[in-house]
Structure formats: structure tokens, C-alpha cells
Amino acid sequence: MSATKTQYSDAARTMWETTNDDYEKFRPSHDKAGVRVLLEHLGLLDDVNQRNGTPPTDDVTPSLDNVAPRTYDLLEVGAGTGKCTRVIKDLLGENARIVALDPVAGMIQQLKDKVPGVDVLVGFCESIPLPDNSVKAVISSQSFHFYANEAALREIHRVLIPGGKFGINFTADDEDSPLVHGVLDLIRKYKYPECPDHFVNPLLDTSWKDCFDAAPLFTPLQEHIFPWENQQTLPDAESVVKLFMTYSPIAREPDIRKECAERMFELLTTDPAIKQVNGIPMDIPRMSALYWCTKK
Numbered sequence: 122m123s124a125t126k127t128q129y130s131d132a133a134r135t136m137w138e139t140t141n142d143d144y145e146k147f148r149p150s151h152d153k154a155g156v157r158v159l160l161e162h163l164g165l166l167d168d169v170n171q172r173n174g175t176p177p178t179d180d181v182t183p184s185l186d187n188v189a190p191r192t193y194d195l196l197e198v199g200a201g202t203g204k205c206t207r208v209i210k211d212l213l214g215e216n217a218r219i220v221a222l223d224p225v226a227g228m229i230q231q232l233k234d235k236v237p238g239v240d241v242l243v244g245f246c247e248s249i250p251l252p253d254n255s256v257k258a259v260i261s262s263q264s265f266h267f268y269a270n271e272a273a274l275r276e277i278h279r280v281l282i283p284g285g286k287f288g289i290n291f292t293a294d295d296e297d298s299p300l301v302h303g304v305l306d307l308i309r310k311y312k313y314p315e316c317p318d319h320f321v322n323p324l325l326d327t328s329w330k331d332c333f334d335a336a337p338l339f340t341p342l343q344e345h346i347f348p349w350e351n352q353q354t355l356p357d358a359e360s361v362v363k364l365f366m367t368y369s370p371i372a373r374e375p376d377i378r379k380e381c382a383e384r385m386f387e388l389l390t391t392d393p394a395i396k397q398v399n400g401i402p403m404d405i406p407r408m409s410a411l412y413w414c415t416k417k
């Protein structure tokens with residue numbers, strides 16, 4: 122079975138076709154400080170800022186059938202509803218030429234509505250509908266575990282210009298928090314057994330990096346990991362359950378999801394350590410985990 126055709130990743134994409142409103146409502150924005158650091162490592166901040174108001178040379182919006190021959194500053198793969206895209210756009214400004222790709226039409230439609238001025242494509246990272254050498258940098262935000270395979274790396278390599286850079290951003294939940302640890306452990310109990318643990322916590326299980334060794338197309342991955350500046354705070358246990366039920370490893374059959382959600386609510390409202398440390402409202406501490414490399 123290929124990395125794009127597994128029960129757990131197919132189930133997650135199907136779930137997000139119908140629950141992308143909850144995704145958009147309860148998933149946090151990305152840590153602006155973290156995204157800024159990644160854009161600096163990708164060499165984009167200075168590049169775009171120096172352009173000084175020069176409009177794009179070509180305003181044709183690409184589609185799967187007709188991709189305009191233009192160079193983009195940035196391709197965001199697995200862009201979802203655009204949670205990271207809007208932070209990137211904010212940091213790079215109006216003149217940045219950004220294109221976002223995601224296979225779930227419902228997610229990318231949210232991105233289109235919420236982040237104007239970004240071109241959108243429906244598709245998989247393993248088959249990027251863009252010409253060779255057409256983007257200066259590629260970012261994968263909170264989604265690389267879905268396509269941590271050689272086919273996707275070859276495609277990213279193909280669309281990058283010579284010397285182009287690839288950056289990965291994970292918003293990893295901090296399991297030092299009793300709330301996060303308790304909820305993620307529950308998700309581990311209910312996920313498909315074959316779903317790798319890096320879908321739950323890409324900092325604890327770093328086997329998603331193995332594909333870089335299998336296909337040595339990039340310089341060695343560099344990394345920088347630090348706590349978020351502004352942690353997400355949710356008002357009550359119901360909202361925390363809604364947030365975590367958008368997580369891909371718990372894209373399971375309705376009865377399993379129902380049982381998991383009920384147990385999560387019970388945990389959040391009765392566990393003494395969670396009550397004592399997290400209280401109400403509830404903080405969800407996270408880490409910015411940034412990785413980057415250059416096309417060889």
C-alpha cells in the first residue's frame with residue numbers, strides 16, 4: 122500500500138471533507154514567531170520584501186488543467202484550510218506569489234474563501250500540478266506525515282528552482298502538559314493500530330524523516346524546536362474535545378469516534394492532574410518544530 126493509499130490517511134481526508142468547519146473553528150492559527158523563523162531559513166523574507174511593490178508578471182489563476190507558466194515564491198503543500206497560509210501571507214505581504222495545494226476540495230475551498238490572493242490547486246504532493254523549476258521554496262505545514270515518501274520528495278525536488286529550499290513546520294502538542302498527554306494517549310488507544318505514532322506526535326516519533334535518507338535529493342535536514350509564543354486557550358472541555366476530534370488518527374468509524382469523544386470529555390472533567398494544572402479555561406501548550414533543507 123502506498124503512503125497516499127492507507128486506511129488511516131484515506132479516512133482522515135474523508136473526515137475533513139465533512140468536518141472542515143470544526144477544523145477551521147477549533148484548530149489554532151500557527152505560531153507567527155515560528156513561521157517567521159522558517160521563512161527566514163528559506164530565504165523568503167528578504168527576497169519578497171525587496172521586491173517593493175512589483176506586481177506579478179502574470180495573473181492567470183492556475184487550475185489542474187491549465188497551469189500558467191510562472192514562478193512562485195512559495196508552494197505550500199498540504200495547505201488544508203490555510204491556517205498557516207494566512208500567517209505566511211501576513212509575514213510576506215501582498216506582493217508574495219503563493220500557491221497552495223491540498224487533495225481535499227472542502228479544505229482548500231475554505232482556504233480560497235479566507236486567504237484571497239493565493240492561487241489554489243487540488244492535488245497530492247506525490248503529483249504536483251506545476252512545471253519543473255517553478256517555485257523558489259516549498260513549505261509543508263502540519264502535514265508532512267501524510268506524504269513522507271520518496272514520490273513526494275521527488276515532486277518537491279522537481280518543482281523547486283536550482284538551490285530552492287524546502288521547509289517543514291509541525292505544531293507539536295507538548296506532552297509535558299497532563300491535558301495534552303492524557304488526550305493524546307487516549308487517541309493512541311483508538312487510532313488504527315497501523316497508523317504510525319508520528320501522526321499523533323511527530324516529535325516523539327521522528328520516523329517521518331526516514332524518507333530523506335531513502336531519497337538523498339536534499340542537503341541534511343536542519344532543525345529548530347521551541348515553545349509557541351501564544352498558546353491556544355479554549356473556554357471549556359467541550360471545545361477541547363471538538364479540537365482533538367479533528368485530529369487525523371481519530372478519523373475512525375462513528376461508534377469508535379463517539380466512544381473516544383465521551384472518554385475524552387470524562388478525562389478532561391474528572392482527572393485531578395488536568396484539573397489542577399490546566400483548570401478552566403484550558404491551555405493547549407505546543408512546540409514549533411521547524412526543519413529545512415536545500416535542493417541538491
Ligand SMILES: C[S@@+](CC[C@H](N)C(=O)[O-])C[C@H]1O[C@@H](n2cnc3c(N)ncnc32)[C@H](O)[C@@H]1O
Pocket residue numbers: 125130134137148198199200201202203204205222223224225228244245246247261262263264267268
Ligand atoms: C493536519 S492537516 C494540515 C493543514 C494545514 N497545513 C494546517 O496547518 O492546518 C493535513 C493536510 O494534509 C493534507 N494531505 C493529506 N494527504 C496529502 C498528500 N498526499 N499530499 C498533500 N496533502 C495531503 C490533508 O488533506 C490536510 O489538509
